[in-house]
Amino acid sequence: MNIETALKEAMAIEGALGVTLVDYESGMSLGVLGGGQGLDLEVAAAGNTEVVRAKTRTLELLGMEDSIEDMLITLGAQYHVIRPLSSSEGSFFLYLALDRSRGNLALARHALKRIEGALEI
Template sequence: MNIETALKEAMSVEGAIGVSLVDYESGMALGTLGGGPTLDLELASAGNTEVMRSKLRTLSSLAMDDTIEDILITLGKQYHLIRPLTASGGTLFLYLALDRGRSNLALARHSLKRIETALEV
């Protein structure tokens, strides 16, 4: 599946507000869909790049021989999911923002995993 199709699939997740595919080395979004006045996806993508980098540094500092499956940020009204793409050589992640009242977190995580598996970058 290409980037555009992957973003559309992610936006079909119940409660999706916005999604982006981000290169955490450069901080640039390779593609975005959704967002709007309540969510600036370019800014959120860049900010979540720092979250990703920080977690990777922490794992390295702790000498943990493990990988990040996903990172969940829980807000009062939203869930933010960051899913590193292992097949991308380790520099890309999917970022999905969800309306907390309209989404199912377990199904959203499952959907991102499925999208990650099918995505060809």
């Protein structure tokens, strides 16, 4: 599936507020859907690039030969899910913001895993 289709499928997740595909080497978004007032996905992409880089660096420093499946940031009203893509060449992650009162975190994680498996960059 292409980037546009993947983002549309992610936005179909119950409670989705916004989604972006990010190149974490550059911090740039390859595609964005949703967002709006109070959720600037371009700013979030750049900021969360640092989160992914820091955790990746920490795993290396610890000598852990493992990979990040996903990261979760819980806010008062939102869940933010970061899913590094292991199925693609390059350094990319999906970033999904969910309305905490409408979203189901387990279903969202499952959907992102499915989208990751089908996404072709």
